[in-house]
Amino acid sequence: MRACGTCSLCCKLFPVPALKKPADVLCEHANASGCALHGQGRPPVCGEYDCYWREHEDMAEEFRPDRIGIVVTEAGTVTVGGKELGVLLWNQTDPEARRSRDAQSLLDGVVAKGMVAMVLCGQDLEIVFDRAQYPAIAARDIEVAFRYEQSQDADELKRLGAVPDDYRSLTWGEAEALVPR
Ligand code: SF4
């Protein structure tokens, strides 16, 4: 596992309900050496979270989240149209961040490997995948499957302090109803 160095972008971009920290505001506990709460009762999600760049030491330094303005997170798999697809969440607050040369190169690389990138910016979601590889799959099908799958981990996500207390498992029908046709 590589070191974060001076990056602290995940401590800014993500909400941490257990700390009542909203999204896109640097956590009040972030400091020059990382986290003032390290070893002192920070929420489990903070200790257990690693971004894609941190987990993949073969990735180039220029893809470090604070350099591209995007935090990429491995988010399990979804099964759609009989295919099991790996999902990466891309969190950013600048809608232009994903259009930089480095970000586009990273995006092209993971999509070419058959993965799905769910690019989140505020309330906007863009689902990027290789349509030539998966011609029978629609972006909406991926979103419904992802919402359903993620909600099945509600208890674990609540234990980690990563979601609000009212977060709950969805039925397939409830997940479908959340995604416009
Ligand atoms: S975004 Fe990744 S590299 Fe940056 S602080 Fe978070 S885990 Fe570390």
Ligand code: SF4
């Ligand atoms: S508690 Fe520490 S690790 Fe968690 S968001 Fe705040 S600064 Fe980051």
